[in-house]
Amino acid sequence: MRLPQAQAAVLEAASATESRTVEALAAALDESPTAVTRAAFELADDGLLDVEEEERESVSLTEEGAEYRESGLPEVRLYRAAVDAGADDDPVSMGELLGAAGLDGPAVDIALSNFARKGYGRIESGAVEAAPDADPESDAEAAALDAVAAGDGTDAPEDALDALERRGLVRREASTARSVTLTDAGVTALMEGVEVADTVGALTPDLLTSGAWRDVEFTEYNVEADAETVHGGREHILRQTANRVKDVLVGMGFQEMEGPHVDADFWINDALFMPQDHPARTHWDRFALSDPRRIDHLPEDLVERVRRAHLEGVGEDGEGYHSPWDEEFARALALRGHTTSLSMRYLSGDAVGDLEPPQRYFSVEKVYRNDTLDATHLLEFFQIEGWVMAEDLSVRDLMGTFEEFYSQFGITDIQFKPHYNPYTEPSFELFGRHPETGEIIEIGNSGIFRPEVLEPLGIDCDVMAWGLALERLLMLMYGFEDIRDVHGTLCDLDLLRTVEVVH
Numbered sequence: 019m020r021l022p023q024a025q026a027a028v029l030e031a032a033s034a035t036e037s038r039t040v041e042a043l044a045a046a047l048d049e050s051p052t053a054v055t056r057a058a059f060e061l062a063d064d065g066l067l068d069v070e071e072e073e074r075e076s077v078s079l080t081e082e083g084a085e086y087r088e089s090g091l092p093e094v095r096l097y098r099a100a101v102d103a104g105a106d107d108d109p110v111s112m113g114e115l116l117g118a119a120g121l122d123g124p125a126v127d128i129a130l131s132n133f134a135r136k137g138y139g140r141i142e143s144g145a146v147e148a149a150p151d152a153d154p155e156s157d158a159e160a161a162a163l164d165a166v167a168a169g170d171g172t173d174a175p176e177d178a179l180d181a182l183e184r185r186g187l188v189r190r191e192a193s194t195a196r197s198v199t200l201t202d203a204g205v206t207a208l209m210e211g212v213e214v215a216d217t218v219g220a221l222t223p224d225l226l227t228s229g230a231w232r233d234v235e236f237t238e239y240n241v242e243a244d245a246e247t248v249h250g251g252r253e254h255i256l257r258q259t260a261n262r263v264k265d266v267l268v269g270m271g272f273q274e275m276e277g278p279h280v281d282a283d284f285w286i287n288d289a290l291f292m293p294q295d296h297p298a299r300t301h302w303d304r305f306a307l308s309d310p311r312r313i314d315h316l317p318e319d320l321v322e323r324v325r326r327a328h329l330e331g332v333g334e335d336g337e338g339y340h341s342p343w344d345e346e347f348a349r350a351l352a353l354r355g356h357t358t359s360l361s362m363r364y365l366s367g368d369a370v371g372d373l374e375p376p377q378r379y380f381s382v383e384k385v386y387r388n389d390t391l392d393a394t395h396l397l398e399f400f401q402i403e404g405w406v407m408a409e410d411l412s413v414r415d416l417m418g419t420f421e422e423f424y425s426q427f428g429i430t431d432i433q434f435k436p437h438y439n440p441y442t443e444p445s446f447e448l449f450g451r452h453p454e455t456g457e458i459i460e461i462g463n464s465g466i467f468r469p470e471v472l473e474p475l476g477i478d479c480d481v482m483a484w485g486l487a488l489e490r491l492l493m494l495m496y497g498f499e500d501i502r503d504v505h506g507t508l509c510d511l512d513l514l515r516t517v518e519v520v521h
């Protein structure tokens with residue numbers, strides 16, 4: 019039998035009685051593991067070799083983990099120092115113990131937070147009390163560190179490894195281990211004799227520059243042989259969906275807005291008739307900038323008209339807030355909490371000049387909120403902002419627009435709930451049903467801008483507007499239950515690699 023060089027070598031190095039790992043073969047043959055793997059898969063496809071795959075976990079120490087294995091875990095060092103100083107009888111001052119244990123910098127916090135957790139004692143008003151019966155010799159995490167260093171970390175107790183991983187002291191990686199054994203057909207082939215075919219398996223720079231590629235014989239590709247999975251780059255599903263949303267809205271006659279992520283409160287709130295003492299304008303909810311702290315340029319006339327609307331309202335029997343309105347407050351810079359700031363910039367004429375009805379604009383852009391992270395909230399997310407400016411708009415137009423928009427994503431059962439926004443009247447929240455849990459989740463907020471918003475902007479027709487959450491749309495389309503699977507530091511790479519595009 020004639021085989022390409024790599025396959026012949028792997029066949030000869032494999033054994034019928036003992037399975038050999040790809041790594042061992044690669045070392046013995048002085049070949050790369052990738053070349054051996056490829057040859058093994060090709061031989062397997064011809065029935066000459068069995069390839070066995072095993073998912074393995076490997077555990078290794080991080081730099082910090084190695085350091086603590088040398089010097090002891092900070093909490094263990096604190097405990098030993100405490101017992102030496104008699105803290106198992108009487109509390110001893112922490113400063114003294116830290117010195118004795120040689121702990122400083124970040125190790126101090128680490129020692130303190132793990133000391134109590136592991137039952138080594140208590141720390142109260144700066145004094146340490148050591149638990150007399152604690153036993154640092156049987157510290158499970160220290161033992162697991164030793165096991166990992168000795169190379170048999172995968173045998174260490176799972177909860178100790180979990181704790182070490184959370185502390186950043188060990189790294190756990192999954193890998194696929196492949197090993198091969200000769201099949202009967204492989205043994206027969208070897209006995210009958212294997213010749214190395216004089217073929218070239220891969221084009222090299224040498225072959226190209228010397229021109230030798232013209233004369234050599236190339237190995238046939240076996241496109242049916244199994245192969246290692248190579249994950250190429252791929253558009254993130256969130257970006258993919260954002261682009262689809264843009265296409266849909268452009269298809270519905272909308273133009274795209276763009277503008278700053280950091281903006282003046284004037285554009286984010288004041289132009290929207292949000293009172294300056296509104297709870298959402300406190301430092302709790304927004305990410306304020308300290309440098310630069312304020313915007314230099316605001317259109318003066320507009321500032322004056324917005325100020326008057328806040329104080330007195332608009333129209334003959336208008337009602338304002340009658341509370342002070344501070345221009346400096348309006349100039350403060352923050353990361354935008356919604357993209358309605360862009361709508362204000364466009365509607366005011368500031369972005370692209372004065373606009374005559376009818377007009378339709380949208381953006382699919384990031385917004386930032388100081389929320390508590392959970393399955394449906396992130397500190398930053400994408401908002402699908404949009405507005406339509408026309409004579410005589412009604413709630414029907416608003417609902418119809420959403421029905422048309424969401425139906426393009428296969429979502430046909432959205433629900434509306436009356437809502438309150440300082441800047442729209444009437445206002446509606448939108449809800450959709452989660453395809454997996456059946457739960458009704460909020461997907462957006464909308465309304466028709468109030469005269470108090472439109473009049474200062476110099477607009478005398480109707481404007482309906484909305485902000486929809488892109489991530490929530492994604493949840494409805496794909497059935498994701500935890501938004502952190504899709505983005506953020508904990509996202510599930512496997513899911514992102516394999517998720518199918520929904521059409």
Ligand SMILES: N[C@@H](Cc1ccccc1)C(=O)O
Pocket residue numbers: 355356357358439442463464465483484485486
């Ligand atoms: N800004 C609102 C959405 C919205 C935009 C425009 C009009 C009405 C509502 C939000 O972030 O929830």
